[in-house]
Every structure is written in structure tokens, then in C-alpha cells.
Amino acid sequence: MSDLFSYNILDNDVEHISELQILIVDDESSDLSYYSAILSGLCTISFATDSATAMSMCVSDNPPDLILCDVLMPDQTGFEFCQELKSQPFTKDIPVIFLSSLNALEDKLEGFSTGGIDYIVKPVPQGEIVQRITTHLNIILERKKLEFYSYRDAVTKVANRRIYEYVFTKEWQNCIRYEEMFSLIMLDIDKFKSYNTFYGHVAGDEVLMLVAQQLEQFGRRSNDLFARIGGEEFVLLLPTCQSEGASQIAQRMIEAVNMLSIPHSESPSKFLTISAGVATMLPEANIEQGCLFNFADNALFKAKQKGGNQICVSDHTRIPKSFITNGHVARERRTKQQGSTQRVGQRR
Template sequence: MTFKYIPPSQLAPLLVLPERPRLLIVDDQPINIQTLYRIFQSDHEIFMATDGQQALSLCWNGVPPDLILLDIVMPGLDGLTVCRQLKTNPLTSDIPVIFVTAQTDPNDETRALEAGGVDFITKPVNPAVVRARVKTHLTLKFQNDLLRVLAFIDGLTGLANRRRFDETLQLEWRRCRRNDSPLALLMIDIDHFKLYNDRYGHQAGDSCLQAVAATLKAAFGRAQDLVARYGGEEFVCLLPECDHAAAKPKADALVQAVAALGLPHESSPTAATLTISLGIAVIIPNVSRSPEDLVMAADAALYQAKQQGRNQVCSAPLS
């Protein structure tokens, strides 16, 4: 097994746990919600739901909670059904669910754990015990979150890696399809990077990749935008809900920003300094298209930019 080196400066932001973890309390009895609220209100951000459907809506349509305290017996959707549905959705499958219930039968506890719960607490709750268990499972969640984040980071540049891009592309494709929104992809290649490595050495090549990565990342401020290392000297920028009119100026600015770095590239037949070529594709997802169509269109546009002399932007036909 090999491990990627992650600089401490990149790890530091990932190690900071939220000051007030988000707890969702789900119970059809207000008195039970009030009891748990009093236990956690001082150091947690509390959200409440009085039925299963409301709980699912809060998790799927807003910022998901860090942990859920869930009753089993409720009208409509019971707690077991809610937990199973949460576990089948990629957006909520990793949220720890602690069942807090008046049920005391061991078979109920077994069913709760089989449904995906991480713990089972019987009512009336002991405040010290429930706080300790919540703290334990929040700690485990944040540790697992950190490991997942590290698995999605490119060790050299600190950007998202290819695996993260592939997963995010699928998620954003589905989201933009639901909303009938455009999805833009910028595919970027460092011009004549092999010649750069041959001339200046691989250590300088690594520094070049890091400089370009930092320039690309600095150009995007929206939380939903993703900048990733696609492989070798290729990078991608995924821009949800972004049409061609908005994506093209961004692409032009990236080409100019990399050129402005002024990194010498004396072996380049294109320019005396380092440059990039860039392809743009924009698609409004629908049933007749696939995420792969977006990647192929951006790649074809990038190829066109290279064929036309590099250090420029080309766009795929609008669709």
C-alpha cells in the first residue's frame, strides 16, 4: 500500500471540528424533543422534526445534520423506515443514527441496528450517557469524514483528484437534470509539459503543477465549483448551473492568469513562458445525454485548442 504526502498546511483546515455539531432530533412527542434539546442546546446546533417525512425533508433539502437522534415508533414513517431511506441516499448514508426509544425488546434493538443505526438508547434517557454516546459517534464520524476527504485529494497539488471529480460529476449531473440547469466543464492542459520536464527536471515540473493548480483554484469562489487534477498535466473545472456566457470569460481569465505567472519555458514552441490550452463544454442534462458526453465534448474542444496553436480557449458546439 502506498500513501500520498499531504502537506501540513493542507491538512490543518481538515482537522478542525465544528464548534457546534448539527443534531437532528426526531420524535412525535414534543416532551421528548424538549428533554434532548435541554441536554444538547449549549454546545450543539439543534434541529427538530416530529415525523419521519419531515426528518427526511430536512436531511435531503437542506444542510444535512452531523448526527440524528431518532425515535422508532412514530405515525406515518416509523424510525426504522426513515433510517433505511437515509442509508440508501448517498447524501445522507454516512450520517450516524442513534435510536432513542421506549422499546426495550432485544429484537427491537437488533432491527434498529440492522436498519443502519449505530446505537440504541432506551427512554427515559440518562443525560450523561446520551451525551457520551453522541460525543463518541460524532468523533468517529469526523474521523471518517477526514479519511474520505484525504482519499479525494491529489497529494501533489492539494486539489480534488480524479476519483472526486468522477463522483461529483455524477452527482451534479443528476442535480442539474432535476433543475433543468446547465452544467459546464473546462478541460485544461499545460502546453508542452513533457518538454518542460525534460528541460527543467521533474522537481521543477512538480512545482509548475502546484503553481498552475493554485492559480486555477484561486479563480473560483463558488462553493459548488470543483477544480480537480484530472491526470498528469491535465486539470478540470466543473461549474454547475453555469452557461457558456458565464463559463467563457472564466476560461479566458484562466489562460491569462497562467501566462501571467511568467514561468520560463524556453523549450516551448508556443511561447517563452508556460501556457495552457482549454476546452469548454456546456450541456443541460437530460435523459438522452450522459456525463460522459460532457467530458468527451470538453476533451474535443481542448484538442481543437491544441491543434489551433495552443495558449487559447475553444468551445464545443452549444447543446
């Protein structure tokens, strides 16, 4: 899975190849014009005349779904560009097709050995290239559909635990690198087992979906992630977010569920409610990310003990030894707003 893929996958519900994007890399403007004209009827076409420009387009927020690349280019050969592309975790999954006038067997073999998925010899008849590219686009489309559903929770349609764990790891490392705070909100539907018992599991699934869709809107930034992690439990990842901002978001999430006014006869309020646990800390290389989850989970437990329908913010000051790596000794920490005068996080 590429890094960019982790942010885009949940918005990547592609239904037709016309929604895909091809990047053509060729230093000959006449070739760019020719192939762009032929393929523009299939999907969106972009182009680059050198590998450096092509690479910058590949690492953008809107990377291509397929690359058609010339072999003979002045700054870097197509083979070298493909090798560089495949060596980077955030671009390695982008398929590359070579378009070249080189027809020798050794050239074709080199193209495949560097990571190309096809090798088309110029000049190529218009009908042939359209059919070959269409075949590859259909394969890409089917793969994207499978990927999309593999990262969605089957019941609620929000992100599932698989993508949550990946994004959590990725953003934890980013916060270490840039010395930013990381907030996490754990959420749980109050008395959900009794709701299932009284109303039935079909109604329970319907409520899970309704609540999830209501709460998903609070993960607004591109690196936020709301996910169902199991049962009636959800989590909202808020990298580069301070404790105060995370607490405000958690309170609004509780209010949003209250506004749904879902009847729940076993609830003290007679309506379905949720509880939230909030934790914030400054990630460090020797601290496992599970520590932040543990703090939020403990805070959620306290909120439930107090009767639910409320938030509880973790007041931790010590990192448990079980979450410290490389033999470091646990030490006192003020993580709630630690370093706020030296580090300006993105406040919510």
C-alpha cells in the same frame, strides 16, 4: 456516497467534533430540551418534533452528521423514519441512534435491522449518553477526515478524478432532467514535460499546486467542480452554463495563469501558460457523458496545435456513434446554443 455529499465533501475539512451537527428527533418537548442541554457542549444541536421536518432537514444543503431519534412518534415511528432515510441515496449515509423507553430485545433488534447504529434506552444517565455520543462523533469525525482526503488530489489539493467522475455523472443526469445545457472546460499546462525536465519534478509539483489553486476559484457555484484528472490536465464542470459563458470563463482562467508570471525557459513567452478546450451540449438520455469530454478534449488539442496559451471552442455538429446508446443513429445537432430561446440556462 450521497448526492449532497458530492457537493460538500471538498469544503468538509473537519478537525474537531464541535464542528459536527446532531439532529434530535422527538415529539416530546421536554426530552428535546433535556438532551439538547446535555449535548450542546459537544457540537451544534438542531431538533425536529416530527419525521417530515426531520427529513427536510436531512435533504437540505446542511444535513446533520448524526441523528438521535425517538421510536414512538405520532406521524411515523422512528424505525419507519430510519428505513425511509436509508432508502434514499442522498440520506442513506447519515447515522441514526435510537433513544427510546422501549427496552424489549425485539425493539432493539428492530432498531438495528432498520439501519440504526446504536440503541439507547431512556432514561439514560447524563454521563453515559455524553460518553456514548462522543464515541460516535469521534468515529464520524475520523470517517470525514478519510473521506476528505480520499477526494482530494494529493499534489494540488483540489478535487481528484474520483469525485470528478461522480459529480459529472450526477450533473449530467440533472441537466437531462431539467433540459439544461452543460459546458466543460479542459485545461492543460503548456510544455509541462519540458518544464519538469529543466526545473525538476519538485518544482513541477509546486507549479501544479500553484496553477490548480489559481484556477479552482473559477468553479464558484455549488454544482461547479474543478478537478485534476491526471498529469498536467485539469477540468472545470459547468452544468447549466451556455457556451458563451464557458468561453469567457476559460479565457479568464488563461489570463489568471499568465498573471502568475512563472518563469518557463522552454515556453515561447518565457512564462508558464495553459491552453483550454471548451465544449457545450444539451445532454440527452441516449448520449453518454463522455461525448462532452471528448469534444472538449479535441478542442484542447487544437488549442495546443495552434501554439498554446489560448482557448479553442468545439464546433461539433454530430454525435459520434460510439457515444450513442440504445441503438440510436447519430444525427446532425446544433448544440452550441441549441434551444436557447426555449430553455433559459443559468448564464455565466
